Amino acid sequence: MLKKIILLIIFVLLFFISQNISAQNVGEVAEKIEEYQKKLTDLGRQRDTLSAEIQYMTLQINLTALKIQETEEKIISTQKEVEILTTRIRGLDTALSHLSKLLLKKMVESYKNKPLTFFDILFNSQNANDFIGKVKYLKTAQENNQKLLIQVQETKINFEEQKNLREEKTIELAKLETQLNNQKDDLDNQKAAKQNLLSVTQNDERIYQRLLEQARAEYAAIQGIIAGAGTETKLRDVSKGQSIASIISGASCNSSGGHLHFIVQENGAVSNPFNYLKSVDYTNCSGSGCGSSDGDPFNPSGSWDWPINPSIELEQGYGSTWAARNTWVGRIYSFHNGIDINGSSNTVLSVADGDLYRGSYSIGCALPYVKLVHKDSNIVTFYLHVYSL
Numbered sequence: 001m002l003k004k005i006i007l008l009i010i011f012v013l014l015f016f017i018s019q020n021i022s023a024q025n026v027g028e029v030a031e032k033i034e035e036y037q038k039k040l041t042d043l044g045r046q047r048d049t050l051s052a053e054i055q056y057m058t059l060q061i062n063l064t065a066l067k068i069q070e071t072e073e074k075i076i077s078t079q080k081e082v083e084i085l086t087t088r089i090r091g092l093d094t095a096l097s098h099l100s101k102l103l104l105k106k107m108v109e110s111y112k113n114k115p116l117t118f119f120d121i122l123f124n125s126q127n128a129n130d131f132i133g134k135v136k137y138l139k140t141a142q143e144n145n146q147k148l149l150i151q152v153q154e155t156k157i158n159f160e161e162q163k164n165l166r167e168e169k170t171i172e173l174a175k176l177e178t179q180l181n182n183q184k185d186d187l188d189n190q191k192a193a194k195q196n197l198l199s200v201t202q203n204d205e206r207i208y209q210r211l212l213e214q215a216r217a218e219y220a221a222i223q224g225i226i227a228g229a230g231t232e233t234k235l236r237d238v239s240k241g242q243s244i245a246s247i248i249s250g251a252s253c254n255s256s257g258g259h260l261h262f263i264v265q266e267n268g269a270v271s272n273p274f275n276y277l278k279s280v281d282y283t284n285c286s287g288s289g290c291g292s293s294d295g296d297p298f299n300p301s302g303s304w305d306w307p308i309n310p311s312i313e314l315e316q317g318y319g320s321t322w323a324a325r326n327t328w329v330g331r332i333y334s335f336h337n338g339i340d341i342n343g344s345s346n347t348v349l350s351v352a353d354g355d356l357y358r359g360s361y362s363i364g365c366a367l368p369y370v371k372l373v374h375k376d377s378n379i380v381t382f383y384l385h386v387y388s389l
Contacts, residue, residue: 029070036063050201050208053328057194064187071180078173085166185294192288193326208328211256213364215332218254221367222337225359225382226265232359232371235388238350241305245348245370245386252385253365259315260348261384262307263338270337272318276302276351282312286340287322296321304351307383308343315340338382348383358388 040059047053201208224230238244249258264273277300287295296317306312316323321336323329350356353375360366369384 033066050205061190068183075176082169089162189326214254217363219333221361221363224361230359230361232357235356235358238356240352242350243347244350245388247346253367255385259340259342261338263382265380267378273339274300276304280310284314286314286316307349307351309345313342
Protein backbone atom coordinates (compact mmCIF):
# COMPACT_ATOMS: atom_id res chain seq x y z
CA MET A 1 0.00 0.00 0.00
CA LEU A 2 2.84 2.36 0.92
CA LYS A 3 4.54 1.63 -2.40
CA LYS A 4 1.37 2.57 -4.30
CA ILE A 5 1.10 5.84 -2.38
CA ILE A 6 4.75 6.73 -3.14
CA LEU A 7 4.24 5.98 -6.85
CA LEU A 8 1.09 8.12 -6.88
CA ILE A 9 2.95 11.03 -5.24
CA ILE A 10 5.78 10.75 -7.81
CA PHE A 11 3.23 10.66 -10.65
CA VAL A 12 1.47 13.74 -9.29
CA LEU A 13 4.76 15.64 -8.94
CA LEU A 14 5.79 14.77 -12.49
CA PHE A 15 2.36 15.83 -13.69
CA PHE A 16 2.58 19.26 -12.10
CA ILE A 17 6.15 19.76 -13.39
CA SER A 18 5.00 18.91 -16.91
CA GLN A 19 1.98 21.20 -16.41
CA ASN A 20 4.28 24.12 -15.58
CA ILE A 21 6.42 23.45 -18.66
CA SER A 22 3.29 23.14 -20.82
CA ALA A 23 1.86 26.36 -19.38
CA GLN A 24 5.10 28.16 -20.26
CA ASN A 25 4.92 26.86 -23.83
CA VAL A 26 1.28 27.91 -24.19
CA GLY A 27 2.13 31.35 -22.78
CA GLU A 28 4.96 31.85 -25.27
CA VAL A 29 2.76 30.78 -28.18
CA ALA A 30 -0.04 33.07 -26.97
CA GLU A 31 2.38 36.03 -27.02
CA LYS A 32 3.39 35.20 -30.59
CA ILE A 33 -0.26 34.88 -31.61
CA GLU A 34 -1.00 38.33 -30.17
CA GLU A 35 1.99 39.73 -32.05
CA TYR A 36 0.87 38.22 -35.37
CA GLN A 37 -2.72 39.41 -34.86
CA LYS A 38 -1.46 42.97 -34.37
CA LYS A 39 0.64 42.71 -37.54
CA LEU A 40 -2.38 41.43 -39.47
CA THR A 41 -4.54 44.28 -38.20
CA ASP A 42 -1.92 46.86 -39.20
CA LEU A 43 -1.32 45.28 -42.61
CA GLY A 44 -5.04 44.80 -43.24
CA ARG A 45 -5.47 48.57 -43.54
CA GLN A 46 -3.01 48.81 -46.42
CA ARG A 47 -3.53 45.70 -48.56
CA ASP A 48 -3.61 47.64 -51.80
CA THR A 49 -0.84 45.80 -53.63
CA LEU A 50 -0.22 42.19 -54.56
CA SER A 51 2.91 42.04 -52.41
CA ALA A 52 0.94 43.35 -49.40
CA GLU A 53 -1.82 40.79 -50.03
CA ILE A 54 0.73 37.96 -50.27
CA GLN A 55 2.39 39.19 -47.09
CA TYR A 56 -1.03 39.31 -45.38
CA MET A 57 -1.80 35.74 -46.48
CA THR A 58 1.59 34.55 -45.27
CA LEU A 59 0.97 36.13 -41.87
CA GLN A 60 -2.44 34.44 -41.76
CA ILE A 61 -0.84 31.09 -42.49
CA ASN A 62 1.80 31.62 -39.79
CA LEU A 63 -0.86 32.75 -37.30
CA THR A 64 -3.00 29.69 -37.97
CA ALA A 65 0.06 27.45 -37.57
CA LEU A 66 0.68 29.07 -34.16
CA LYS A 67 -2.95 28.54 -33.16
CA ILE A 68 -2.59 24.88 -34.10
CA GLN A 69 0.52 24.65 -31.91
CA GLU A 70 -1.36 26.32 -29.04
CA THR A 71 -4.29 23.93 -29.36
CA GLU A 72 -1.96 20.91 -29.52
CA GLU A 73 -0.29 22.08 -26.29
CA LYS A 74 -3.70 22.42 -24.63
CA ILE A 75 -4.67 18.94 -25.82
CA ILE A 76 -1.49 17.43 -24.31
CA SER A 77 -2.11 19.29 -21.05
CA THR A 78 -5.75 18.21 -20.89
CA GLN A 79 -4.86 14.60 -21.70
CA LYS A 80 -2.45 14.60 -18.76
CA GLU A 81 -5.16 16.05 -16.52
CA VAL A 82 -7.52 13.26 -17.57
CA GLU A 83 -4.78 10.69 -16.82
CA ILE A 84 -4.10 12.04 -13.32
CA LEU A 85 -7.82 12.23 -12.59
CA THR A 86 -8.23 8.63 -13.73
CA THR A 87 -5.41 7.59 -11.36
CA ARG A 88 -7.01 9.53 -8.50
CA ILE A 89 -10.39 7.94 -9.20
CA ARG A 90 -8.88 4.45 -9.14
CA GLY A 91 -7.17 5.21 -5.82
CA LEU A 92 -10.34 6.66 -4.33
CA ASP A 93 -12.33 3.69 -5.61
CA THR A 94 -9.91 1.31 -3.88
CA ALA A 95 -10.01 3.36 -0.67
CA LEU A 96 -13.79 3.59 -0.76
CA SER A 97 -14.11 -0.14 -1.25
CA HIS A 98 -11.76 -0.83 1.67
CA LEU A 99 -13.47 1.64 4.01
CA SER A 100 -16.93 0.40 3.05
CA LYS A 101 -15.95 -3.21 3.84
CA LEU A 102 -14.46 -2.11 7.15
CA LEU A 103 -17.58 -0.13 8.04
CA LEU A 104 -19.79 -3.05 7.07
CA LYS A 105 -17.71 -5.36 9.26
CA LYS A 106 -18.10 -2.97 12.21
CA MET A 107 -21.85 -2.78 11.65
CA VAL A 108 -22.13 -6.58 11.54
CA GLU A 109 -20.12 -6.88 14.74
CA SER A 110 -22.30 -4.28 16.43
CA TYR A 111 -25.42 -6.09 15.30
CA LYS A 112 -24.17 -9.48 16.63
CA ASN A 113 -23.06 -8.08 19.99
CA LYS A 114 -25.78 -6.96 22.35
CA PRO A 115 -25.61 -3.18 22.76
CA LEU A 116 -24.22 -2.23 26.17
CA THR A 117 -26.09 0.30 28.25
CA PHE A 118 -24.68 2.43 31.03
CA PHE A 119 -26.30 0.18 33.61
CA ASP A 120 -24.86 -2.97 31.94
CA ILE A 121 -21.38 -1.56 32.31
CA LEU A 122 -22.06 -0.38 35.85
CA PHE A 123 -23.37 -3.72 37.16
CA ASN A 124 -20.78 -5.82 35.28
CA SER A 125 -17.82 -3.79 36.48
CA GLN A 126 -15.74 -5.23 39.31
CA ASN A 127 -14.63 -1.88 40.61
CA ALA A 128 -14.49 1.82 39.77
CA ASN A 129 -11.36 1.48 37.64
CA ASP A 130 -12.91 -1.34 35.65
CA PHE A 131 -16.06 0.78 35.15
CA ILE A 132 -14.06 3.81 33.93
CA GLY A 133 -12.02 1.63 31.57
CA LYS A 134 -15.11 0.08 30.01
CA VAL A 135 -16.78 3.48 29.57
CA LYS A 136 -13.63 4.82 27.88
CA TYR A 137 -13.47 1.77 25.60
CA LEU A 138 -17.12 2.17 24.63
CA LYS A 139 -16.64 5.87 23.94
CA THR A 140 -13.50 5.23 21.86
CA ALA A 141 -15.28 2.53 19.85
CA GLN A 142 -18.19 4.86 19.14
CA GLU A 143 -15.81 7.68 18.12
CA ASN A 144 -13.86 5.38 15.82
CA ASN A 145 -17.03 4.18 14.17
CA GLN A 146 -18.16 7.77 13.70
CA LYS A 147 -14.78 8.73 12.17
CA LEU A 148 -14.93 5.73 9.87
CA LEU A 149 -18.41 6.73 8.71
CA ILE A 150 -17.22 10.30 8.04
CA GLN A 151 -14.22 8.95 6.10
CA VAL A 152 -16.49 6.86 3.92
CA GLN A 153 -18.78 9.83 3.23
CA GLU A 154 -15.87 12.20 2.43
CA THR A 155 -14.18 9.65 0.18
CA LYS A 156 -17.44 9.05 -1.65
CA ILE A 157 -17.94 12.81 -2.17
CA ASN A 158 -14.35 13.23 -3.37
CA PHE A 159 -14.77 10.23 -5.68
CA GLU A 160 -17.88 11.77 -7.30
CA GLU A 161 -16.20 15.19 -7.62
CA GLN A 162 -13.19 13.68 -9.38
CA LYS A 163 -15.44 11.70 -11.72
CA ASN A 164 -17.40 14.85 -12.64
CA LEU A 165 -14.18 16.79 -13.16
CA ARG A 166 -12.81 14.04 -15.41
CA GLU A 167 -16.03 14.10 -17.43
CA GLU A 168 -15.71 17.89 -17.86
CA LYS A 169 -12.08 17.53 -18.95
CA THR A 170 -13.02 14.74 -21.39
CA ILE A 171 -15.65 17.01 -22.97
CA GLU A 172 -13.10 19.85 -23.09
CA LEU A 173 -10.62 17.49 -24.77
CA ALA A 174 -13.17 16.54 -27.45
CA LYS A 175 -13.84 20.23 -28.15
CA LEU A 176 -10.13 20.94 -28.45
CA GLU A 177 -9.69 18.06 -30.90
CA THR A 178 -12.58 19.41 -33.02
CA GLN A 179 -11.02 22.89 -32.84
CA LEU A 180 -7.69 21.45 -33.95
CA ASN A 181 -9.26 19.76 -36.98
CA ASN A 182 -11.00 23.03 -37.94
CA GLN A 183 -7.74 24.96 -37.59
CA LYS A 184 -5.93 22.44 -39.80
CA ASP A 185 -8.69 22.85 -42.40
CA ASP A 186 -8.27 26.64 -42.18
CA LEU A 187 -4.52 26.27 -42.70
CA ASP A 188 -5.07 24.13 -45.81
CA ASN A 189 -7.59 26.67 -47.13
CA GLN A 190 -5.23 29.59 -46.55
CA LYS A 191 -2.36 27.83 -48.28
CA ALA A 192 -4.63 26.95 -51.22
CA ALA A 193 -5.88 30.55 -51.42
CA LYS A 194 -2.34 31.91 -51.49
CA GLN A 195 -1.35 29.46 -54.20
CA ASN A 196 -4.52 30.32 -56.16
CA LEU A 197 -3.72 34.04 -56.00
CA LEU A 198 -0.17 33.47 -57.20
CA SER A 199 -1.48 31.27 -60.01
CA VAL A 200 -4.26 33.65 -61.13
CA THR A 201 -2.09 36.77 -61.02
CA GLN A 202 1.11 35.03 -62.17
CA ASN A 203 2.63 37.13 -59.38
CA ASP A 204 2.05 40.19 -61.55
CA GLU A 205 0.91 43.42 -59.85
CA ARG A 206 -0.86 44.68 -62.98
CA ILE A 207 -2.97 41.53 -63.26
CA TYR A 208 -3.87 41.75 -59.57
CA GLN A 209 -4.97 45.38 -59.87
CA ARG A 210 -7.05 44.52 -62.91
CA LEU A 211 -8.75 41.68 -61.05
CA LEU A 212 -9.56 43.96 -58.13
CA GLU A 213 -10.95 46.61 -60.45
CA GLN A 214 -13.12 44.07 -62.26
CA ALA A 215 -14.41 42.60 -59.01
CA ARG A 216 -15.29 46.05 -57.64
CA ALA A 217 -17.12 46.93 -60.86
CA GLU A 218 -19.02 43.65 -60.95
CA TYR A 219 -20.03 43.97 -57.30
CA ALA A 220 -21.24 47.55 -57.83
CA ALA A 221 -23.18 46.47 -60.94
CA ILE A 222 -24.90 43.59 -59.11
CA GLN A 223 -25.85 45.89 -56.24
CA GLY A 224 -27.27 48.37 -58.75
CA ILE A 225 -29.24 45.67 -60.58
CA ILE A 226 -30.99 44.28 -57.49
CA ALA A 227 -31.70 47.87 -56.39
CA GLY A 228 -33.60 48.42 -59.67
CA ALA A 229 -31.07 50.80 -61.22
CA GLY A 230 -30.46 48.74 -64.37
CA THR A 231 -31.72 49.71 -67.82
CA GLU A 232 -34.56 47.25 -68.52
CA THR A 233 -36.99 46.42 -71.31
CA LYS A 234 -39.93 44.06 -71.01
CA LEU A 235 -39.68 41.24 -73.55
CA ARG A 236 -42.68 38.92 -73.05
CA ASP A 237 -44.61 36.63 -70.76
CA VAL A 238 -42.88 33.29 -70.22
CA SER A 239 -43.83 29.93 -68.75
CA LYS A 240 -41.97 27.78 -66.27
CA GLY A 241 -39.17 25.81 -67.94
CA GLN A 242 -39.06 28.02 -71.05
CA SER A 243 -35.66 29.03 -72.49
CA ILE A 244 -35.08 32.70 -71.65
CA ALA A 245 -31.34 33.33 -72.09
CA SER A 246 -27.92 31.87 -72.82
CA ILE A 247 -24.83 32.04 -70.60
CA ILE A 248 -22.04 34.06 -72.19
CA SER A 249 -19.15 31.71 -72.95
CA GLY A 250 -15.77 32.74 -71.61
CA ALA A 251 -14.95 36.16 -70.21
CA SER A 252 -17.58 38.91 -70.24
CA CYS A 253 -18.10 42.24 -68.52
CA ASN A 254 -16.00 42.08 -65.32
CA SER A 255 -16.20 38.27 -65.32
CA SER A 256 -13.17 36.12 -66.11
CA GLY A 257 -15.19 33.02 -67.03
CA GLY A 258 -18.63 31.92 -68.15
CA HIS A 259 -21.20 31.24 -65.41
CA LEU A 260 -24.73 32.11 -64.36
CA HIS A 261 -25.07 34.37 -61.34
CA PHE A 262 -28.56 33.50 -60.06
CA ILE A 263 -30.30 35.77 -57.52
CA VAL A 264 -33.64 35.38 -55.75
CA GLN A 265 -35.32 38.48 -54.38
CA GLU A 266 -38.44 38.19 -52.22
CA ASN A 267 -40.29 41.22 -50.85
CA GLY A 268 -37.43 43.39 -52.10
CA ALA A 269 -34.68 41.51 -50.19
CA VAL A 270 -32.24 38.93 -51.53
CA SER A 271 -32.83 35.41 -50.29
CA ASN A 272 -30.93 32.13 -50.36
CA PRO A 273 -31.65 30.40 -53.71
CA PHE A 274 -31.18 27.00 -52.10
CA ASN A 275 -34.40 27.58 -50.15
CA TYR A 276 -36.33 27.47 -53.47
CA LEU A 277 -34.41 25.01 -55.67
CA LYS A 278 -34.90 21.24 -55.54
CA SER A 279 -32.23 18.57 -54.98
CA VAL A 280 -30.12 17.79 -58.02
CA ASP A 281 -26.91 16.04 -59.09
CA TYR A 282 -23.97 18.39 -58.65
CA THR A 283 -20.24 18.90 -58.31
CA ASN A 284 -19.05 21.37 -55.68
CA CYS A 285 -16.18 23.49 -57.02
CA SER A 286 -16.66 26.41 -54.62
CA GLY A 287 -13.79 25.54 -52.26
CA SER A 288 -10.08 24.99 -52.70
CA GLY A 289 -10.82 22.51 -55.50
CA CYS A 290 -13.67 20.63 -57.18
CA GLY A 291 -14.98 18.01 -54.78
CA SER A 292 -12.97 19.32 -51.82
CA SER A 293 -14.56 19.14 -48.37
CA ASP A 294 -14.17 22.88 -47.75
CA GLY A 295 -16.68 24.01 -50.40
CA ASP A 296 -19.73 26.17 -49.72
CA PRO A 297 -22.92 24.45 -48.50
CA PHE A 298 -25.00 22.87 -51.25
CA ASN A 299 -28.34 22.18 -49.56
CA PRO A 300 -31.35 22.82 -51.85
CA SER A 301 -34.67 22.26 -50.05
CA GLY A 302 -37.30 23.80 -52.35
CA SER A 303 -39.44 22.73 -55.30
CA TRP A 304 -38.13 24.79 -58.24
CA ASP A 305 -36.41 23.20 -61.19
CA TRP A 306 -32.94 24.63 -61.74
CA PRO A 307 -32.43 27.55 -64.15
CA ILE A 308 -29.85 25.48 -66.09
CA ASN A 309 -29.80 21.80 -66.98
CA PRO A 310 -27.97 19.50 -64.55
CA SER A 311 -25.56 18.18 -63.60
CA ILE A 312 -24.89 21.44 -61.74
CA GLU A 313 -21.39 22.72 -61.01
CA LEU A 314 -21.36 25.14 -58.07
CA GLU A 315 -18.69 27.82 -58.53
CA GLN A 316 -19.68 29.92 -55.50
CA GLY A 317 -22.44 29.54 -52.94
CA TYR A 318 -24.63 32.00 -51.06
CA GLY A 319 -23.66 34.17 -48.10
CA SER A 320 -20.24 34.06 -46.44
CA THR A 321 -18.49 31.90 -49.02
CA TRP A 322 -15.13 30.13 -49.09
CA ALA A 323 -13.93 32.61 -51.73
CA ALA A 324 -14.96 35.64 -49.64
CA ARG A 325 -13.22 34.23 -46.57
CA ASN A 326 -10.08 32.86 -48.17
CA THR A 327 -9.28 34.64 -51.45
CA TRP A 328 -8.60 38.13 -52.71
CA VAL A 329 -12.31 38.68 -53.53
CA GLY A 330 -12.79 39.13 -49.79
CA ARG A 331 -11.19 42.53 -50.34
CA ILE A 332 -14.33 43.45 -52.32
CA TYR A 333 -17.23 41.76 -50.55
CA SER A 334 -17.89 39.52 -47.56
CA PHE A 335 -21.37 38.32 -48.58
CA HIS A 336 -22.31 36.71 -51.90
CA ASN A 337 -25.93 37.59 -52.72
CA GLY A 338 -26.61 34.76 -55.15
CA ILE A 339 -25.05 31.56 -56.45
CA ASP A 340 -22.61 31.11 -59.35
CA ILE A 341 -23.35 27.95 -61.32
CA ASN A 342 -22.73 26.12 -64.59
CA GLY A 343 -24.62 23.21 -66.12
CA SER A 344 -24.60 20.72 -68.97
CA SER A 345 -25.43 23.52 -71.45
CA ASN A 346 -25.48 27.32 -71.61
CA THR A 347 -29.27 27.49 -71.95
CA VAL A 348 -31.00 29.38 -69.12
CA LEU A 349 -34.54 28.35 -68.16
CA SER A 350 -37.35 30.18 -66.40
CA VAL A 351 -37.94 28.82 -62.89
CA ALA A 352 -41.57 30.03 -62.87
CA ASP A 353 -44.29 31.71 -64.93
CA GLY A 354 -43.90 35.47 -65.17
CA ASP A 355 -42.89 38.63 -67.02
CA LEU A 356 -39.43 38.58 -68.60
CA TYR A 357 -37.23 41.69 -68.83
CA ARG A 358 -33.91 42.22 -70.58
CA GLY A 359 -31.51 44.52 -68.75
CA SER A 360 -27.99 45.82 -68.41
CA TYR A 361 -26.00 47.87 -65.96
CA SER A 362 -23.00 49.88 -67.11
CA ILE A 363 -19.98 50.61 -64.99
CA GLY A 364 -16.96 50.60 -67.26
CA CYS A 365 -18.77 47.97 -69.36
CA ALA A 366 -22.35 46.77 -69.69
CA LEU A 367 -23.23 43.75 -67.53
CA PRO A 368 -26.14 41.98 -69.28
CA TYR A 369 -28.91 40.11 -67.46
CA VAL A 370 -32.53 39.07 -67.61
CA LYS A 371 -35.09 39.53 -64.86
CA LEU A 372 -38.21 37.45 -64.21
CA VAL A 373 -41.08 38.95 -62.21
CA HIS A 374 -42.94 35.88 -61.02
CA LYS A 375 -46.65 35.69 -61.72
CA ASP A 376 -48.96 36.19 -58.73
CA SER A 377 -45.96 36.40 -56.42
CA ASN A 378 -43.70 38.85 -54.61
CA ILE A 379 -40.61 37.05 -55.94
CA VAL A 380 -38.21 38.31 -58.62
CA THR A 381 -35.32 36.25 -60.01
CA PHE A 382 -32.23 37.65 -61.74
CA TYR A 383 -30.01 35.82 -64.24
CA LEU A 384 -26.67 37.61 -64.78
CA HIS A 385 -23.88 37.25 -67.37
CA VAL A 386 -26.34 36.10 -70.04
CA TYR A 387 -27.73 37.11 -73.42
CA SER A 388 -31.53 37.15 -73.63
CA LEU A 389 -33.29 34.84 -76.12
